[in-house]
């Protein structure tokens with residue numbers, strides 16, 4: 373703002389002189405955009421820029437790049453290509469590796485027309501609430517349209533690199549990446565929108581959100597003989613500030629060394645953890661002051677992808693219980709057959725049925741075993 377104000381007089385002077393082109397050469401892109409926006413007409417804007425400033429090099433961009441494990445995009449908008457000021461359009465080129473996936477996003481200010489140059493895109497979009505899902509394979513030479521504001525994605529469905537060309541009807545279309553933005557909201561509110569999965573689970577999932585372009589579906593990767601990289605970069609996640617911070621005592625995503633804290637999720641709910649869970653859903657300020665020990669999330673694999681020993685233990689315990697029930701049922705029926713009276717079919721006494729329920733009580737302590745706090749919790 374300040375620079376715009378101070379540069380306008382300089383600019384109007386510069387435009388009247390042959391050295392005007394030199395005067396604008398030292399300007400930043402932001403200053404150029406600001407100056408172009410206050411010029412009265414299109415002829416003035418043409419005069420302001422050099423010839424070569426009307427060409428954007430998508431193969432050697434200085435800005436506008438989004439890099440991930442599945443490829444990259446290069447965007448030219450009025451924010452990094454001043455010649456677009458006043459034109460009402462912008463463009464992004466996608467360089468997708470095999471199964472490269474432009475993750476779900478919206479453009480808040482533009483409709484997109486996306487042309488598949490030399491590969492087939494799997495492309496889908498969801499418009500507003502109530503609208504049906506639209507999905508297409510877009511072969512080379514075809515283009516898919518994504519109306520302004522819809523959530524959409526494109527994946528290179530082939531096993532070779534491909535290029536797409538996306539045109540936008542706004543010079544600053546904007547991009548809202550769904551996963552990064554959603555999980556960048558205050559953790560307690562994210563957890564509550566997902567049926568209260570627990571803040572630790574929110575943090576764990578958020579930490580995994582890969583940069584765009586990401587790697588695509590399992591089906592595509594398998595078909596192309598690829599395995600998903602375990603180290604997809606995740607630097608495009610929403611930065612935390614005070615208002616969307618993780619609760620104190622839980623400063624960041626679980627690292628491989630911190631998997632025992634994930635195991636805390638399997639502790640039996642105590643009155644204090646129930647209370648803190650309730651507080652979490654009711655207010656973000658109490659959530660950020662309460663502990664991060666909110667129960668809810670359960671996954672078979674822990675943070676570093678290894679099977680969770682507590683889940684395995686739980687499965688074994690349930691299997692033991694089931695086998696026990698089968699043995700009891702067999703014993704019950706064998707016993708009943710042996711002592712069945714002629715009228716037994718119609719005169720079963722309550723004691724006939726009490727056995728399974730009583731034996732269940734006998735098993736109860738065993739069932740609680742998986743919920744015992746793991747030894748050496750944090």
Ligand SMILES: *[C@@H]1O[C@H](CO)[C@@H](O)[C@H](O)[C@H]1NC(C)=O
Nearest residue numbers: 489490491530532533534535
């Ligand atoms: C598509 O074009 C790019 C750029 O020329 C090239 O790298 C890629 O291999 C091409 N893909 C196919 C399937 O031809």
Ligand SMILES: *[C@@H]1O[C@H](CO)[C@@H](O)[C@H](O)[C@H]1NC(C)=O
Nearest residue numbers: 621633636644663664665750
């Ligand atoms: C929550 O867990 C952290 C470590 O995981 C621990 O330091 C803290 O005391 C726990 N808080 C409660 C209320 O259990």
